[in-house]
Amino acid sequence: MATFALTRRALIAGAALVIAIPRLRAPRAAPAATPAAATPAPSLISLQINGHERRLAVEPRTTLLDALREQLDLTGTKKGCDRGACGACTVHVDGRRVNACLTLAMRVQGRAITTIEGLAQGDDLHPVQAAFIRHDAFQCGYCTPGQIMSAAAFLAEGHDADPATIREWMSGNICRCGAYPHIVDAVRDVAISRAANGAG
Amino acid sequence: MQAFDLIRPTDLPAAIAAMGKGRRFIAGGTDLLQLMKENIETPSALIDLDALALDGIGADGGGLMLGALARMADVAAHPAVRAEYPAISQALLSAASPQVRNMGTVGGNLLQRTRCVYFRDAAFPCNKRTPGAGCPAIAGQNRMLAILGGSADCIATHPSDLPVALAALEATVVMQGPNGTRRVPISDFYLLPGTTPGQETVLAPDEIITMIEVPASAWARRSAYVKLRDRASFEFALVAAAVALDVRDGTIAAARVALGGVAAKPWRAMAAEAALVGQKADGATFAQAAALATEGARPAGRNGFKVRLAQRAVARALGALV
Ligand SMILES: Cc1cc2nc3c(=O)[nH]c(=O)nc-3n(C[C@H](O)[C@H](O)[C@H](O)COP(=O)(O)OP(=O)(O)OC[C@H]3O[C@@H](n4cnc5c(N)ncnc54)[C@H](O)[C@@H]3O)c2cc1C
Numbered sequence: 001m002a003t004f005a006l007t008r009r010a011l012i013a014g015a016a017l018v019i020a021i022p023r024l025r026a027p028r029a030a031p032a033a034t035p036a037a038a039t040p041a042p043s044l045i046s047l048q049i050n051g052h053e054r055r056l057a058v059e060p061r062t063t064l065l066d067a068l069r070e071q072l073d074l075t076g077t078k079k080g081c082d083r084g085a086c087g088a089c090t091v092h093v094d095g096r097r098v099n100a101c102l103t104l105a106m107r108v109q110g111r112a113i114t115t116i117e118g119l120a121q122g123d124d125l126h127p128v129q130a131a132f133i134r135h136d137a138f139q140c141g142y143c144t145p146g147q148i149m150s151a152a153a154f155l156a157e158g159h160d161a162d163p164a165t166i167r168e169w170m171s172g173n174i175c176r177c178g179a180y181p182h183i184v185d186a187v188r189d190v191a192i193s194r195a196a197n198g199a200g
Numbered sequence: 201m202q203a204f205d206l207i208r209p210t211d212l213p214a215a216i217a218a219m220g221k222g223r224r225f226i227a228g229g230t231d232l233l234q235l236m237k238e239n240i241e242t243p244s245a246l247i248d249l250d251a252l253a254l255d256g257i258g259a260d261g262g263g264l265m266l267g268a269l270a271r272m273a274d275v276a277a278h279p280a281v282r283a284e285y286p287a288i289s290q291a292l293l294s295a296a297s298p299q300v301r302n303m304g305t306v307g308g309n310l311l312q313r314t315r316c317v318y319f320r321d322a323a324f325p326c327n328k329r330t331p332g333a334g335c336p337a338i339a340g341q342n343r344m345l346a347i348l349g350g351s352a353d354c355i356a357t358h359p360s361d362l363p364v365a366l367a368a369l370e371a372t373v374v375m376q377g378p379n380g381t382r383r384v385p386i387s388d389f390y391l392l393p394g395t396t397p398g399q400e401t402v403l404a405p406d407e408i409i410t411m412i413e414v415p416a417s418a419w420a421r422r423s424a425y426v427k428l429r430d431r432a433s434f435e436f437a438l439v440a441a442a443v444a445l446d447v448r449d450g451t452i453a454a455a456r457v458a459l460g461g462v463a464a465k466p467w468r469a470m471a472a473e474a475a476l477v478g479q480k481a482d483g484a485t486f487a488q489a490a491a492l493a494t495e496g497a498r499p500a501g502r503n504g505f506k507v508r509l510a511q512r513a514v515a516r517a518l519g520a521l522v
Pocket residue numbers: 083084085224225226227228229230231232233234249268269272294295296297300303304305306307308309310311312359360361362407408409410434435436437
């Protein structure tokens with residue numbers, strides 16, 4: 001199982017290089033003429049991620065997204081737009097869904113951070129993960145970790161489970177492949193079975 | 201993003217004292233970090249407002265008090281806001297995404313910068329960023345921009361939804377600086393561009409918004425927000441309308457109408473309000489008032505459609521109240 005997880009992660013990391021990642025515009029280098037402030041020395045901080053304490057050195061400008069991906073080898077959280085507009089970087093902070101690309105790592109010390117890697121209980125997938133597989137709710141898979149983190153929060157927030165409500169409350173997650181109908185089916189499936197089991 | 205220092209004061213006086221040239225306050229960070237990633241803002245230090253305990257939400261018979269650091273999602277979901285000030289809840293729920301609303305604060309939302317594409321792209325000149333540089337929007341991409349209150353220097357709109365509802369409900373912005381506390385009605389908080397488009401509000405650089413106050417009223421209780429945009433969700437307004445009515449025995453006793461997406465500030469439509477008061481609360485009255493809502497509009501070239509659209513937003517919002 002561990003080997004599989006590793007292999008799959010390597011696969012996803014590789015795939016990300018060839019997939020056309022939705023960007024709002026081509027990256028532009030910082031204008032060289034602008035004088036930058038003297039770079040503050042990185043500080044050692046500790047973050048609570050998926051129930052574990054992780055220590056790392058970050059600059060004030062390090063986003064939670066870059067800390068996860070570049071320093072902690074948690075590459076399940078994706079970078080799409082890096083501007084809050086696509087939801088690929090969705091994680092939970094103290095149980096609430098947020099965009100990791102607009103979160104400074106230093107500002108979430110002492111908060112409980114959950115990423116897609118922390119959603120399953122051991123080998124038992126989170127019900128939303130299982131439903132995404134059952135309903136084939138992805139194509140390239142790039143938006144999927146963010147969609148799943150958002151959907152798990154949607155369920156915990158306790159909204160109605162009609163398709164219109166799901167679409168509205170999942171609108172912070174863009175899918176360039178257009179897998180929306182199956183995503184709505186997957187989320188609705190979990191919401192309905194939870195209601196039937198009285199789990200809220 | 202260029203390097204900066206992060207300063208984390210634990211009380212309000214320390215936060216105010218920490219302010220200095222080239223520094224910025226950071227609340228949710230959802231607009232500021234976007235602008236910093238685009239090199240539109242290049243602060244040397246950020247002063248973190250998180251630890252100041254300004255995130256309370258309180259309501260009593262007299263009114264509503266929103267701490268400036270209250271998250272947009274929490275304000276939208278608050279039972280008193282939903283019941284007594286529905287336009288505020290509706291405006292917030294129409295803004296951004298669930299993720300952004302969990303991060304963004306109501307104080308930060310008041311200060312969101314314009315979404316004018318030239319302003320947000322450092323490769324273009326812009327009078328708002330650099331006085332005298334020029335305004336490519338006036339002859340360019342101005343479909344999203346102002347039809348009211350613009351100047352020869354700038355036709356940007358204010359992009360936030362919440363302030364439009366606050367304008368209709370006559371909220372007050374409370375701010376604190378080195379010289380003490382000021383309370384400014386939201387109608388006086390925003391400035392039209394004139395010849396100084398860089399100056400967008402009356403807030404001084406070293407002042408912190410601490411609270412937003414909204415008086416309780418019969419018309420606040422009967423209020424609504426309608427936002428019209430290019431897609432169904434997660435998009436900025438082309439136009440929006442916040443309306444509020446006090447209706448007694450079928451007759452309108454008091455009315456408030458504010459437009460969003462049309463100017464650099466939430467636009468109070470006084471002529472429309474006057475046309476509502478004393479009339480029967482029905483479709484004919486609403487249509488007449490809506491036609492007056494855009495009085496004085498001067499479209500920029502590609503945004504002429506906003507005139508009719510804003511009128512229709514007003515009519516639809518009023519219709520939702522009866
Ligand atoms: C993809 C996307 C879509 C969006 N769509 C919408 C939308 O449809 N409608 C809408 O209304 N908004 C929308 N927004 C904007 C979002 O609502 C704002 O970014 C948010 O409200 C800003 O709040 P903040 O706390 O994050 O502010 P910050 O980014 O922290 O701060 C913004 C500015 O305000 C200053 N500031 C913040 N708080 C204070 C204070 N208390 N006192 C003094 N100065 C302060 C900061 O110095 C900074 O200059 C969108 C944002 C994103 C990323």
